[in-house]
Amino acid sequence: MPIDVVCWMHVDITAEHTSEYMDQKYYFCSSKCKKEFDDAPDRYLGVKSPMKMPE
Template sequence: MEKDLICGMDVDPTVALTSQYNGKTYFFCSTACKEMFDKEPEKYLKKDEPSGGSCCCGCSF
C-alpha cells in the first residue's frame, strides 16, 4: 500500500490516482486529494505526518 499525503490514508497503487513530482510518483485516494497536492506539493511534502485522521475528501477508512 502507498500513503496518500493529503489525508494520510493508505491507498492501493493499482487503483489510486497518481501525480508525478520531482521524479517521484505519489498516490491519492481521490481527485480532490490529487488536486490539492498538485496545487501545493511542497506544502504536503514538508510534513511527515498528516494532521488529523479523517480524509478531506470524505472517503471512509
C-alpha cells in the same frame, strides 16, 4: 502500500489518481486529494522555500 500524503489514507498501488513530482510517483484516494497536492506539493512534502538570512 502507498499513503496519500494529503489525507494519510492507505492507497492501493493500482489507484486511479496519481501524480509525479520531482521524479517520485504519489498515489491519492480521490481526485480532490490529487488536486490539492498538484496545487501545492511542497505543502504536503515538507519542502520549505529558502529563507533569506538577516544581515
